[in-house]
Amino acid sequence: MSDKPTLLDVQDLHVSFGDKEVVRGVSLRLARGEKLALVGESGSGKTITALSLLKLVPQGRVTGRALLTGPQGAPRDLLQLSEHALRGVRGKDVAVIFQEPMTALNPLFTIGDQIAEVIELHQATSRAEAWTRAVALLETTGIPEPARRAASYPHQLSGGQRQRAMIAMALACQPQLLLADEPTTALDVTVRTQILDLLAQLQRSHGMAVLMITHDLHMVRRFADRVAVMENGVLVEQGPVAEVFANPSHPYTRKLLDSRPVRDVVEAAPGQVLPQLVEAQAVQVSYPVPQPGIKGWFKSGRFVAVKSAQFKIEQGRTLAVIGESGSGKSTLALASLGLQPFEGTLRVSGQAWRFNAKADKPLRRVVQVVFQDPFSSLSPRMTVAELVAEGLAIHQPGLSEAQRQNKVIDTLRDVGLSEAQFPNLLGRYPHEFSGGQRQRLALARALVVEPQVLVLDEPTSALDVTIQKQILTLLQRLQRERGLSYLLITHDVEVVAAMAHDVLVMKDGDIVEQGPVDQVMRAPRHAYTKALLASSMFDTAPQA
Amino acid sequence: MSQMTPLPSVVKSPSPARRAWQRFKQHRLGFGSLVLFVLLVVLSLGAELISNDKPLVARYEGHWFFPIVQDVPETRFGGDFESATDFLDPFIVRQFDKPGNFAIYPPNRSHHRTINYFAKAPNPAAPSADNWLGTDDRGRDVFARLLYGFRVSILFGLALTLTGVLLGVLTGALQGFYGGRTDLIAQRLIEIWSSMPELYLLIIFSAVLAPSTWLLLVLLSLFGWIGLSDYVRAEFLRNRQLDYVRAARALGLSNWQIIWRHILPNSLTPVVTFLPFRMSAAILALTSLDFLGLGVPPDTPSLGEMLSQGKNNLDAWWISLSTFAVLVVTLLLLTFMGDALRDALDPRKESQP
Numbered sequence: 001m002s003d004k005p006t007l008l009d010v011q012d013l014h015v016s017f018g019d020k021e022v023v024r025g026v027s028l029r030l031a032r033g034e035k036l037a038l039v040g041e042s043g044s045g046k047t048i049t050a051l052s053l054l055k056l057v058p059q060g061r062v063t064g065r066a067l068l069t070g071p072q073g074a075p076r077d078l079l080q081l082s083e084h085a086l087r088g089v090r091g092k093d094v095a096v097i098f099q100e101p102m103t104a105l106n107p108l109f110t111i112g113d114q115i116a117e118v119i120e121l122h123q124a125t126s127r128a129e130a131w132t133r134a135v136a137l138l139e140t141t142g143i144p145e146p147a148r149r150a151a152s153y154p155h156q157l158s159g160g161q162r163q164r165a166m167i168a169m170a171l172a173c174q175p176q177l178l179l180a181d182e183p184t185t186a187l188d189v190t191v192r193t194q195i196l197d198l199l200a201q202l203q204r205s206h207g208m209a210v211l212m213i214t215h216d217l218h219m220v221r222r223f224a225d226r227v228a229v230m231e232n233g234v235l236v237e238q239g240p241v242a243e244v245f246a247n248p249s250h251p252y253t254r255k256l257l258d259s260r261p262v263r264d265v266v267e268a269a270p271g272q273v274l275p276q277l278v279e280a281q282a283v284q285v286s287y288p289v290p291q292p293g294i295k296g297w298f299k300s301g302r303f304v305a306v307k308s309a310q311f312k313i314e315q316g317r318t319l320a321v322i323g324e325s326g327s328g329k330s331t332l333a334l335a336s337l338g339l340q341p342f343e344g345t346l347r348v349s350g351q352a353w354r355f356n357a358k359a360d361k362p363l364r365r366v367v368q369v370v371f372q373d374p375f376s377s378l379s380p381r382m383t384v385a386e387l388v389a390e391g392l393a394i395h396q397p398g399l400s401e402a403q404r405q406n407k408v409i410d411t412l413r414d415v416g417l418s419e420a421q422f423p424n425l426l427g428r429y430p431h432e433f434s435g436g437q438r439q440r441l442a443l444a445r446a447l448v449v450e451p452q453v454l455v456l457d458e459p460t461s462a463l464d465v466t467i468q469k470q471i472l473t474l475l476q477r478l479q480r481e482r483g484l485s486y487l488l489i490t491h492d493v494e495v496v497a498a499m500a501h502d503v504l505v506m507k508d509g510d511i512v513e514q515g516p517v518d519q520v521m522r523a524p525r526h527a528y529t530k531a532l533l534a535s536s537m538f539d540t541a542p543q544a
Numbered sequence: 545m546s547q548m549t550p551l552p553s554v555v556k557s558p559s560p561a562r563r564a565w566q567r568f569k570q571h572r573l574g575f576g577s578l579v580l581f582v583l584l585v586v587l588s589l590g591a592e593l594i595s596n597d598k599p600l601v602a603r604y605e606g607h608w609f610f611p612i613v614q615d616v617p618e619t620r621f622g623g624d625f626e627s628a629t630d631f632l633d634p635f636i637v638r639q640f641d642k643p644g645n646f647a648i649y650p651p652n653r654s655h656h657r658t659i660n661y662f663a664k665a666p667n668p669a670a671p672s673a674d675n676w677l678g679t680d681d682r683g684r685d686v687f688a689r690l691l692y693g694f695r696v697s698i699l700f701g702l703a704l705t706l707t708g709v710l711l712g713v714l715t716g717a718l719q720g721f722y723g724g725r726t727d728l729i730a731q732r733l734i735e736i737w738s739s740m741p742e743l744y745l746l747i748i749f750s751a752v753l754a755p756s757t758w759l760l761l762v763l764l765s766l767f768g769w770i771g772l773s774d775y776v777r778a779e780f781l782r783n784r785q786l787d788y789v790r791a792a793r794a795l796g797l798s799n800w801q802i803i804w805r806h807i808l809p810n811s812l813t814p815v816v817t818f819l820p821f822r823m824s825a826a827i828l829a830l831t832s833l834d835f836l837g838l839g840v841p842p843d844t845p846s847l848g849e850m851l852s853q854g855k856n857n858l859d860a861w862w863i864s865l866s867t868f869a870v871l872v873v874t875l876l877l878l879t880f881m882g883d884a885l886r887d888a889l890d891p892r893k894e895s896q897p
Contacts, residue, residue, distance in 0.1 A: 334790075337790075337794050338794075339790060339793055339794060357796070357798060357799075360796070361796050364794065364795060364796030365796070367794070368794060368795070369790070369791060369794045371787035371790065371791060372787070373787060376786045376787045376788060377786075377787035377788050377790075377791055378788055378791075379788045379792075379805075379806050379809075379810060380560055380810065381559065381560050381561070381809040381810055382805075382806075383556055383557070383559075390792070390795060390797070390805075391795045391796075394795060394796050394797065395796065424557065427556040427557050428557045429557055429559060429560065431560075432557060442791070445791070445795075446791075446794075449795070455794075
């Protein structure tokens with residue numbers, strides 16, 4: 001623990017919604033200028049803990065004490081302050097940065113306006129002066145051309161720039177404490193490290209304390225002095241980062257630290273020739289986009305999402321496609337599924353997509369897909385039995401009712417869902433399952449028709465780290481047992497390291513690098529690959 | 545679809561629709577409104593048994609008669625004419641008072657077209673024991689006319705809602721699902737269609753063709769689906785690009801199967817929420833047209849025609865007041881139901897058990 005004076009002292013904080021208690025007795029101390037990371041999975045109560053300090057949880061009932069020591073002497077209990085007094089604290093003494101900068105900024109005002117407003121509100125300066133200060137603040141956050149950017153609307157900025165603008169707004173009144181709620185989760189990996197470094201640098205120059213809420217352990221290791229781990233509303237462990245990471249005392253902390261995916265796949269033997277299931281040559285996907293001006297009335301431009309992609313997937317192997325959002329990797333997945341028209345040739349087990357429902361039907365059975373968001377990939381109004389059996393009705397219409405049901409039950413068992421765990425499994429609806437379980441359902445739905453190729457579009461990125469590891473382990477087992485080939489779309493270098501045999505790196509529709517996973521990970525040739533690896537694998541220390 | 549039905553051994557969890565129904569039942573005002581509304585509709589469907597100028601059962605000189613379903617000539621009861629019996633004629637009433645004869649009348653002894661020739665006061669007559677809510681300016685019983693008028697309004701509203709939903713869901717679904725050029729062209733056509741002056745068309749048609757309830761239904765149906773089709777189109781546009789639709793496509797489902805099994809059930813929330821409001825709008829439209837004299841043929845019992853009579857006979861307060869009360873109660877019940885339905889289908893409450 002640091003010997004600096006205490007800034008925030010939270011004692012026995014409880015937050016409940018109705019009769020459901022989501023934060024149960026959290027006690028935290030934060031010294032001046034300290035960086036504390038609050039870590040936990042979704043639903044652990046970490047965000048509620050931080051937001052309840054400023055009474056920003058509307059329906060929650062908050063008890064306990066949160067003593068904030070102001071610059072002039074006596075500590076004040078934030079939870080006892082009136083709404084009026086709290087308004088003076090928010091933004092001035094304690095500032096907040098949210099996860100999604102697009103929704104946290106008002107789309108109708110320029111970012112300069114929004115920053116100047118905070119300055120005007122708390123420091124009673126003139127508009128012109130506030131604007132000058134806003135531009136200066138934007139400059140400290142490293143936005144290029146701050147004077148011009150200040151007059152931009154949020155939608156005109158990139159995600160990283162928006163988050164920089166949010167940070168500038170938070171710093172406007174030189175707060176003593178910054179609550180950062182997953183400040184980098186919505187950003188691309190290469191931008192994440194930049195924002196994190198910016199926060200660290202500003203923290204040092206402003207001498208403020210930062211309470212960072214995150215689920216990303218890399219971020220904790222890179223950024224924080226101390227870490228506090230939450231599970232189910234309870235603070236299970238806290239201490240200096242190095243200590244906790246090297247020597248976790250609570251089993252949950254150990255489980256979190258142990259959640260890095262492990263490579264456990266059948267490696268390619270040198271000289272072995274495997275049948276090629278997917279062969280793509282010069283695959284190009286483009287969309288019509290409206291052209292500006294009067295020209296757009298008569299013809300539309302074209303946006304090329306994927307530029308002449310060439311790859312192959314062998315049986316029982318995984319090809320990982322890695323890239324940031326907008327790189328065209330998901331479009332490539334849709335093209336491989338025959339859901340997106342493209343130019344060039346793409347053969348699946350020797351047959352090309354013809355974009356004709358009847359002609360493509362045999363192929364549909366060979367290639368199946370699992371999407372990223374387990375909450376939107378299952379129709380909420382169908383039962384498990386209906387969902388999983390749907391593909392059978394199309395591809396194996398000859399099965400009897402009993403055969404079909406057996407097949408559904410077998411497949412569900414194969415992905416780790418059984419009647420023993422979930423009574424009345426077949427009659428349940430998707431909303432009765434958690435994210436990881438839904439992803440297993442989606443997997444069962446795809447596997448029931450016995451495909452040879454599975455397109456996995458960010459299959460784990462919406463899941464918590466411990467669940468992510470379980471799903472990846474399941475995918476590895478299924479590949480071994482069924483000899484499946486995977487086309488794995490991801491932005492996560494760790495997932496690639498654990499799963500892939502071959503890698504394809506995409507940027508702005510171009511494939512900038514491709515090759516065996518070892519070669520690409522160990523000796524990246526393209527500058528972009530290097531940046532990607534550097535920003536995601538900044539800690540390559542052995543697992544705890 | 546038969547292959548999709550669950551096997552007998554599978555017990556279904558409460559489906560989303562079922563859970564919405566549970567939430568609706570917990571909404572006391574809305575659920576109470578539904579119960580009362582259904583009761584009123586059932587009563588009005590049996591209006592002939594409640595308010596009629598013919599006895600339900602009659603016994604005359606050892607013979608049984610069911611005048612409510614059969615026409616009996618007056619001569620059977622000792623009258624002078626071969627025409628159907630007027631059971632309210634004091635002579636006929638006296639005949640049934642003779643020993644051995646009797647007639648069981650409905651609670652209110654007036655059909656909606658019955659004219660009380662024997663009223664003690666000039667028309668419109670104030671409420672009395674004979675005419676509970678008085679008579680209108682032609683001597684017809686106000687209670688009977690309200691009861692039958694309510695039935696016409698409800699049935700008309702249901703029919704108009706039904707045609708509106710069918711047309712609106714169909715056009716909205718096709719536009720939303722196919723999108724692109726289909727959507728663009730259909731939207732423009734709808735814009736042209738909806739810019740036609742509905743009221744003028746009604747006036748012209750009711751001048752050219754013989755006015756009838758069916759004609760009115762067809763004319764109003766031609767325009768009643770547009771609002772709903774916009775909602776359905778928006779839902780389809782949103783749902784068709786969700787992952788579960790892509791996954792269904794990747795499984796090889798046909799367009800029709802995707803629309804019917806995946807998108808449609810998930811797009812009906814605004815339709816269902818809209819229903820009670822759509823129905824009250826339909827009732828109100830019929831009432832307004834009748835009030836203006838552009839609606840149903842003159843003989844049909846109608847709330848709008850009653851309102852118009854009330855306006856013409858301001859001192860006969862029983863006409864306007866009772867019609868007003870029926871309209872307010874009907875529309876209020878529908879609105880309460882709509883509110884409860886909206887709450888029950890609120891996606892934010894979907895996650896709660």
